Amino acid sequence: MPGSCVLLAHLAQPTQVLFLLCVGAEGVLWHCQTASYGAGWCAGAGLGQGWGRAVPVAPGQAGATEGSWQAGTCTSTDCVFSCSLFSAQGLSIRGAQEEDPPDPQLMRLDNMLLAEGVSGPEKGGGSAAAAAAAAASGGSSDNSIEHSDYRAKLTQIRQIYHTELEKYEQACNEFTTHVMNLLREQSRTRPISPKEIERMVGIIHRKFSSIQMQLKQSTCEAVMILRSRFLDARRKRRNFSKQATEILNEYFYSHLSNPYPSEEAKEELAKKCSITVSQVSNWFGNKRIRYKKNIGKFQEEANLYAAKTAVTAAHAVAAAVQNNQTNSPTTPNSGSSGSFNLPNSGDMFMNMQSLNGDSYQGSQVGANVQSQVDTLRHVINQTGGYNDGLGGNSLYSPHNLNANGGWQDATTPSSVTSPTEGPGSVHSDTSN
DNA sequence: CTCAATGATTTCCC
């Protein structure tokens, strides 16, 4: 059994390895912790378990730092104990951790782990995952697949962190017991004061604290890497689901005269499509530009969605009319196609116009139809039978509809009043 | 592998 000194060190191995180094009558000795730590590594580094003689590392030797020791028989740099030394006789501490005041770095790490949901109480879903997902998605609801993916990985990190933490605590206790036993044996040959024991225990705990800090540090790094990967993954393009594309297309083609969804509409669409608001904005931006550039190419698609919308609208109108016992005799839709009752029928009309060429030219008529629709809606509302289904008016009703047509004009009201630009004048950038 | 489609990003403009 070595002398009375204790040196607790950890080496920067994949798994933290704990050593006990003693300085005594027999010189400097190392002891590889045999419990849950170190045994494997000790063997791997050619140290074996138990006690062995340590020799100072020669200055300049690879891996050497001031005060480094290595196993007497091991020349591998892996065997260098870059650790602080606690003198046996006076229990003087050189290089011991100075951790009396709360370490600001430790506090930062703790805060981060808490914020990331790694430490602290377990929450179903984890605020960190939600926060990261929200941040990554531009502040809105995110793709649930990525969300759960991120959450699963974070949970994994969390589990590893807690397992390791538990191991460290257990090892700390074991080690403390071990040292206490050493001291108890020492007390047979020399007087050991309670203060000395207390101090020794304090040293051990501080050492373990610094090891814990490393664990926290690497956990933080893992979370950061995960987050960056998560964000990077988001940058990758992923096609929207067929359903989402359909919903977006339906909106687009039923608002062809003014395909600029309001913020509310965007949010609603985002929700329906399980994508973010910015993705909705991107989609509409891309769609507008691509539609404008090649209207012909999108004609079939436009007709498809127009027909689809018409059918839906017809059904809705039929239902509304049927439900409306006091149907107004002035209702203009009775007996006619019925599709114009759609709040968006103005756009649909334009769609039909576009079959023959430029879709923008039809908006004059489209606007007229729109006004009819508004009248109709007003009438129906007054009779009390029409306020949902077709509703969408808060969400889907096109605003900024203008008589001249053209998307540009819709967003630049100043030019709407321009009498020089007739219905036939197509904005230059609509031509390809 | 090629290439069209398409979601995302960048740049410019108002």
Add this chain to the structure above:
DNA sequence: GGGAAATCATTGAG
């Protein structure tokens, strides 16, 4: 800040 336009980068069909 929102939109247009150009461009980048990935996806998926052939």
